[in-house]
Amino acid sequence: MSKAVCLCSGGLDSTVAATIARRSGMDVYLIHVSYGQQAELREIEAVRRIAGAIGASDLMLSTLDLFRGLSALTTPCARIPQGVEVSLDSYSTPPTWVYCRNTVLLSMAAAYAEYLGAESIYVGFNAEEAMSYPDNRPEFVERFNALLERAVASFSRPPKVVAPLVDMRKNEIVRLGTEIKAPLELTWSCYLDGEIHCGTCESCQHRRRGFVEAGVPDPTEYLH
Ligand SMILES: [Zn+2]
Structure with missing residues (x-):
C-alpha cells in the first residue's frame, strides 16, 4: 500500500486533506510541528485524536525552535488580535504571520517522507489562505515539487506534494469534510x-464562517 505523509496542524483544512489521503486507501503518517505557537498543546491533543479517528499508521510529533518569539503567534502571552473583523478582500500581513512557515514545515515533512519512502505529502493549502499567503498557492506547490526532484538522494523517489483543497474556500472544505466523514469535531483552529x-481570533472567524456558509451544524463550542 502506498504511503502518504500528512502535514497536520490539527485544524480543519489539514484534517480534511489527511482524511482524503486515508479514504483513497493510502497508509497515512501524520506529522505535527510544535514551533512555539500559543495553541501548540491544544493542537497536539487534537492531532492525537485525529490520528486515531482516521486510522493513521503513525504520528510524528516534531519540534522547532526557530520561530519562537518571532511572531505574535509564537510569543507566549503576546496579544493575538481578537474581535477584529476579518475581511477576505482587504488583507494585509497580520502580526500572526510566521515567516516562510510552509517552506520550513514542508521541508520537514519531505525529510520524513523520504525516510518512509512515501510517495505523497498531503497539505491543507486552500484558496482563502492563498489570498494573502503565496505559500498556499498552486504555483508554490509546483515549484516545491520541482525542488524535491533535486532534493532527495539519488536512489530515493522524490515525494510529491498534494494539495487537494488548493482551489477551495472554507465552506467548501467543511462540506467536503462532512461528506467524507472527516473528524471535524476533533479539530482545533483557535490561535x-x-x-x-475563543470564537474571535482570525482563525476562529474563518472556521465559524465556513460552517455557517456551508449550512453544516458547527460542532465547536466558542467562548464568545
Ligand atoms: Zn480563536
Missing part, C-alpha cells in the same frame, strides 16, 4: 490555548 475556541 489561543483556551479550554475551548
Whole structure:
C-alpha cells in the first residue's frame, strides 16, 4: 500500500486533506510541528485524536525552535488580535504571520517522507489562505515539487506534494469534510490555548464562517 505523509496542524483544512489521503486507501503518517505557537498543546491533543479517528499508521510529533518569539503567534502571552473583523478582500500581513512557515514545515515533512519512502505529502493549502499567503498557492506547490526532484538522494523517489483543497474556500472544505466523514469535531483552529475556541481570533472567524456558509451544524463550542 502506498504511503502518504500528512502535514497536520490539527485544524480543519489539514484534517480534511489527511482524511482524503486515508479514504483513497493510502497508509497515512501524520506529522505535527510544535514551533512555539500559543495553541501548540491544544493542537497536539487534537492531532492525537485525529490520528486515531482516521486510522493513521503513525504520528510524528516534531519540534522547532526557530520561530519562537518571532511572531505574535509564537510569543507566549503576546496579544493575538481578537474581535477584529476579518475581511477576505482587504488583507494585509497580520502580526500572526510566521515567516516562510510552509517552506520550513514542508521541508520537514519531505525529510520524513523520504525516510518512509512515501510517495505523497498531503497539505491543507486552500484558496482563502492563498489570498494573502503565496505559500498556499498552486504555483508554490509546483515549484516545491520541482525542488524535491533535486532534493532527495539519488536512489530515493522524490515525494510529491498534494494539495487537494488548493482551489477551495472554507465552506467548501467543511462540506467536503462532512461528506467524507472527516473528524471535524476533533479539530482545533483557535490561535489561543483556551479550554475551548475563543470564537474571535482570525482563525476562529474563518472556521465559524465556513460552517455557517456551508449550512453544516458547527460542532465547536466558542467562548464568545
Ligand atoms: Zn480563536
